[in-house]
Amino acid sequence: MLGKIVSFLKNRRIWWYEPKRAALHEQCPCCDYLSxxxxxxxxxxxxxxxxxDGQDLDNVDVPSGPNHAxxxxxxxxxxxxxxACEKEMVKYVIPDHERSKFTHQPRHL
Structure with a gap:
């Protein structure tokens, strides 16, 4: 059984997502940075x-599945x-001093 699992894992192809445009032109609905x-x-x-997940300011009070509801x-x-969007995510975000590399376009609810 273990041999079959190892064989399967060796032959499995990994698919990487590549965006259509590599440049950062779209605004994050949460932080409003073009990121x-x-x-x-x-x-x-x-x-x-x-x-x-495509949610924007027209649906701010709808729980987001990918973002732990x-x-x-x-x-x-x-x-x-x-x-960060959640306390648990603070350790993953880029440092404050690197944010200046991104354009910020604040919007208000």
Whole structure:
């Protein structure tokens, strides 16, 4: 049995997602930085660690499945409070001094 599992794992192909545009032109709905190559592709923002499922400011109070059922409003408030969409994600976001490499276009609810 173990031999079959090892054989399967050796022959398995790994598919890597590559965005259509490599440049960061899309605004994260949580932190408002232009940090995503495209919207709605479940990409994770390096600034706030929100997983973009396509939700935007027109649905701020709908729980987001990929983001542990927090709402976009909660994620935005968390980002303003401590720099990530959730406390557990603070250790994964890029440092504050690197944010200057990204364009920030703040929006208000």
């Amino acid at each position: 995503l190559p495209e919207r709605g592709a479940d990409l994770i923002c390096p600034i706030c660690f929100w997983e973009d 927090i709402t976009l409003r909660q994620g935005r408030n968390n980002f303003h409070s401590f720099g």
